[in-house]
Amino acid sequence: MSTPALTLYLALARLGGPLAPRLLARRAAKGKEEPARMREKLGEAALARPAGPLAWFHAASVGESLSVLGLIEEMRAARPDVSVLVTTGTLTSAKLMATRLPAGCRHQFAPLDLGRAPRRFVEHWRPDLCVWVESEIWPALVEAAGRSGAPMALVNARMSEASARGWARAPGMIAHLLRRFSAVLAQDADGAARLRRLGAEGARASGSLKAGAAPPDRPNLRKAALAALRGRPVWLAASTHEGEEMEVAEAQRVAAARVPGLVCLLVPRHPERGEAIARELWSRSLRVARRGRGQAIGPQDEIHVADTLGEMGAWLRLAPVAFIGGSLVDRGGHNPHEPTALGAAILHGPHVGNFRADYAALAAAGGARQVADGVALGEAVADLLSDPAARERMVDAARAALGDGRGATEATLEALLPLLPQRVEAPSPWALAPRPPDADPDAEAAPGAAR
Template structure:
């Protein structure tokens, strides 16, 4: 298919797609993937009234993008005491994880599906004064209709890998048309800025603006929960395997088997619903395990505390001076190093860190993180860092410096974005 006709064909199909969208959403709701009580929002029917005054709309695809919006939302609201904010996401998990954390003068809605009726219903109700997209969530109908409504648009925290740039390059005409709608594009790194310029975005509209995820810190644990956990762990040396995926828990278990008896591992799977499977793996490995989801606390013989709950990462980071960041031994691109850095941890990771490549490169150069390629290397690194307070402290301090250097000035960013709405 010729690139020049793809966008018109897509837009034409989106005019007729509402019945199909309704059926697909109903099927997803039946599987628990959509909030059945709020399906109307996905079809452009508002679930809340529009507030009076100036409204900034931010959109992030899922939990990670929505979480990175939180510090920016705080900065926007601080910059203008009369401002109101709307955050949209496309996933139920993001709504449930981030919606309750929104500050006053901010509210959550589900993003509309990319049909003409849903998009126009959404925009006619909310009438945003500024639209901010986070990272790389591109929906042609939604973007074009927003621009046609006269709403200035910005792309923030953009990251474009070499593979994504090549894929977009095969549809360069459409890429230039869609990406050219943004009045301002702020990327996580210089390489992404160069790739976007190569796709046809005007260079004067692009700049590297740091990584918003550097400003994201899990909520601090309740003091009582932290005190109880520390009491249960008294006399134990602790390390954390954070956001692990299938395949990585086996490496964590093997590493833990090789460590001394007084060392306890906190294992926090990326998806806590995998808790039963992970618990079974740990049992097969002969590691005495306490499950947080069952209300169990570790005892003197416990080797692993299985952190199979949601919303408690702040607690686990507060307990562990050494953190292995998951998604990096499994081919998942790695998860954020900024959170353990914010809690003053020494950081270990596997070889796959593509999702945060600039951050991990900076950490490597500064001595703020260390790669491991499997269970034996993980066990050796954990043992050494738990024994050597000086090495662990130096690594943690370097990671903290890198995080601060890569985190944008949120007040300046908010002022720059709000200036678009004032034009």
């Protein structure tokens, strides 16, 4: 049964339908949508539905979609008869999915939660299993999927204190939506407890899928970068946001005073900011190269702005020390599992609410170091680069604290497989056709056949 808040939301979503094309056109003009695929966000599929069972995974953006690739591969190994659809909402994630999806999988943009888009999407794809990843709960889409009768699961769920407070303003609505899910698996015990309080009675912790989702290597890029570095020491500033790059510049100045020849690899969270970042760094009289312009690391360069997609795995494999962005400014921090998996010592700021449990575990184990500003970051970078033994101890502690993610993948797969339709085995070519009730078995036997 719907609730007043949900009824109001769905009514407003329907009324907003005519605004959707205009909204998408405006975003496309700003380079935030792919014009050729905008109809997908209106629920109009660009691909035909494959025959047979279909599992649909919905992930918001890059991190969420990458985190489920291993799970999808395991599901396909267990059930090769099941096709997989992955939906995301961002251009960046779509570009990555185009190169990363396993065989038997396809990508579409998720429909907007407006007008008939959710229903149109569900009616076309007719999923046999709907899997939401992390915290991407859109009421109209959840309702459309729920009314289709397909079982639904919420996996790798993340429910921060702030999000829980927000949803608690409409308690009946969130409880109704969460009860649509046959399985709710949270990244940690705190998140599971918050989800249970909001109405997901069976929510339980299964671990983070991101722990096992190390980004892929780019061997040719890494070899070229190593050749360009010529043995110079290097550190990484990963997934930085506006307001952090100047702190990174200060950190580079401080660290380079103690570590001669030091280079910073700066990977912005949003690559389209690369030009603006480079200009700001140049204004500080820093020697900067931009990968987005095809520039290699020069012998005098101090900062290399890696404003390109899908290359984080190569940069993490090059850098023994990594600062995780979104943490010196209040963006909640980013995933610490990737640097841990690839052996980089982790530095971060105080704002890590998106991964609070992970960073708490790292702090308790001595597996990461918190810094307050660019000066402190630079001192920490120099400390770790100057003391390989301390750096290795930090990495080992981080790996022990966060694990490798295999348990989370196994637990999630164990919850999802029973929700899929039962496999229909093809009849054996040796199977006998049904015999009429009064038939003489001897008369049907082929001449010379054993009886």
